[in-house]
Amino acid sequence: MSLADRRGAPGPPGGVPQGACGAIHSARENRVLPENGRSAEDILAELALLKRDDLEVRGGKVTAYVYDTGRPEVHDAAARAYFEMLEVNTLDPTAFPSIVAMEKQVVGAVAELLGGGPHTPGIFTSGGTESIMLAVKAARDARPVAGRPRIVVPVTAHPAFHKAAHYLGAEVAPVDVDPVTFRADPAAVAAAITPETVLVVASAPSYPQGVVDPVAEIAALAAERGVLCHVDACVGGWLLPWLAQAGAAVPPFDLSVPGVTSISCDLHKFGYAPKGASVVLFADPALRRAAYFASAAWPGYTVINTTVQSSKSAGPLAGAWATLNALGRDGYLGLARDTLAATRRLAEGVGEIPGLRVLGEPEASLVAFTGEDGVDVFVLSDEARKRGWFLQPQLSYAGIPANLHVTVTGVTLKGVEAMLEVIAESAAAARRRGPAKVPEGLADILASLDLDALDDATFAELAASVGVDLGGSGGPDMAVVNTVLDTLPAATREAILIRFLSLLYG
Template sequence: MTPGVPADQVLDELRTLRAGDLPTHGGRTLAYVYDSGLSGVDDLAATAHAMATATNGLDPTAFPSLLRMENEVVGAAVRLLGGGPSTVGTVTSGGTESCLLAVQTARDARPDLSRPRMVLAETAHAAFRKAAHYFGVEAVTVPVDPATFRADPDAMAAAIDDSTVLVVVSAPSYAHGVVDPVAAVAAAAAERGVRCHVDACIGGWLLPYFRRLGVAVPEFDLSVPGVTSLSVDLHKYAYCPKGTSVLLHASAELRRPQLFASAQWPGYTMLNSTLQSTRSGGPLAAAWAVLRHIGDAGYARLAERTLAAVAALRSGIEALDGVRVLGEPVASLLAVAGTDELDVFTVADEMTARRWYLQPQFGFGASPANLHLTVTAANHGTEPELLADLAAAVAAARAAGPVRLAPELLDAIAALDPDALTPAQFAALLSAAGLDGVTAPKRMAEVNAMLAAASPRLRERLLVEFLGAMYTPDQV
């Protein structure tokens, strides 16, 4: 038998592993992570998490502390996001689970429909397409305005039919940081007796404070007539640890199909409010502690710092020759596209070399390839350095010129059938991309150019194969 490893050695190994990750603090990773820049918040969250990590949210009667904390967290979201006395909510593991549950609940509220449908603006988060895949709901995708990237209310209304169970709008959309015309779309949905969900996962804890600071934020929350549910992630701009989101429903009646019970087996009667059964109370306790500690006044100050950073970065980017901001973002997300023949994927590589992470986004519909920036409070004060490095990265990318794939490689990509892709074809593409197995190279521009040349369906299949190859157990 293999002996255990001393605790100190295990932690040393973990520190070594973590050294290769993107930084989670300091504002240099402009995707995936959210940094308040406040001292002590991480320690508070970690301590609260540890105090509740062994508890189980499966049974609130066994752990009443979790029930109380969840109701208080949901209550804070209700007050911030236009809820009323009838509003109810659930703490979930993240935005995707909140979105999945919104779709599942809308579907199960209409058991009379054999082929339910939901109407999505094409900028709706991919989590809703995941929900469509999981729950057998047809996703009807509606193009957005090609200049503003906001949903078209008339087109959304026209897409609603007798089989529609849900209409989805974003506040804001992840790709471009714009807020859809929620009021008009929700009114159209209500007129047809259809639920309307607002995906405010990334903006829900920030936009109300932006409005207090004078930003012209369109109405988007539960106070808007016709909005029946809303999701907001606490591990984003509430700056809580990963693993907490809130799904709000306008009433308990609307939420009821989300709740699951099963007594048809000899064990305990299963009763769940989320997709999970057993769930540690650690993330909930951490979120509860951070919300109470920062408080409304603290979030207002963090929003002010974030808004200042967004304004400085947007102004600096728009003054930089060769790049432009897409749409009219009102939140904290910026999508930066290149002009002329500037290769934004090369810009991303150059920024990585300068210790910044900007997330590449492939072209889709009217949206060209671009770089995504999630701006947080921690970016306030670092704007001059980021803009200087971006200017240098743009200059380097312009000097290098665009990535040009060989015609025969483009032909090979075009000839691939996503539904019939073989392991040999996948291996050949890896080799053509200069990849040794599934270890990503330090520079990704050529790989991204290859993926951009693939159709969205083929890109999905290639990345699924890549993901499956990455998650292969170590052989010891």
């Protein structure tokens, strides 16, 4: 009897219903884990199929999430080093001395670039969020307060600070930024400091508009009040020093600034290392110790962690180490020159396109622009996606209008004119289409819904009502979704985004 024949056969003895038998059989047929091992060729063929709708990671057409040097040999060296250390576990540095040697070199290179010395303490982490998490933990534990610890954060600071506060039991005190320059306001920061404040934050640059906060002023006022100051240079830490050498005007922002007590720097951004590579530096070894975690309250192996993670692959560390060595100072300076030229050309070119306006004066290589006179930036983003380019939408917040964000990398200069042409075409198309059409009353319905009371199936129907099919292939048009989100308060946006993620992985 074939499997197909068996589906219609009577159920087995013991009173198991026929439908249940079919369900058991169906579950066996649809197992994710195969019964027998598959060949590498078969596995990689399926992987290629799964990736068919992914955004491109090379070439510069995806202007967020990925960083491309345009030099394949550098990426190849990093990939080979990553693979070489893939199975090495950084949990126990005494078992694998190679990780200590590489981490010292990587942290030392970052310290050398960011105003530190040969013995500046630092930690290699999995990314900017983990670096920020450790900076917040160090501040909380190094300077205990009587009440709930508080961190003062400009509204343009990365949400990783909110995440760190959420995980670590701290309170976030958001402060406004200048509405024209988008830089943090030192007076607002000073006014927000209380006896419970354990950390003040500045960005170099802030991600949304690519401007550098007045770090020297903020660090000085924090020091006057005995409060630690962290500079989030996750984006700019490995870029701004090279831009300065290439001729850009870069304000002081690193550990050489009095009052700066920690700084984070992502190497998987403008260090061009594979993902999973960041460094957090501390001005004081005692602060780094406060970031560590140790536990001896169990009968197992010794637990001492430098990072939030315990077991993790040494692959990212090796990839970062290899990338730094493959490019060297000359390589990074050359990339910085190309990046600076591309950023200036992009900002200039976008400013010449009717209906578009660059926000602020970008000091790194992040350019944000908004739409005016009938150009809806969310529609523009969808139009650019149809033309093979990804421009990152950013919702309005704290008086800053909705806009599109472009991260300029080393490879952008080769395609900046093509990018400007696509932006101009997409802006014209957006003007012809008009603003995204939102079903009448939908925003009000969403704002009043108890989202926790909806099951995933009902939420999927709601998503489908605005044209979002998360089960389909390719990237959906997002203009309506972004327009709806843009009308809602932040808390409601967050709740909806969590439901989208739940549905996506459901």
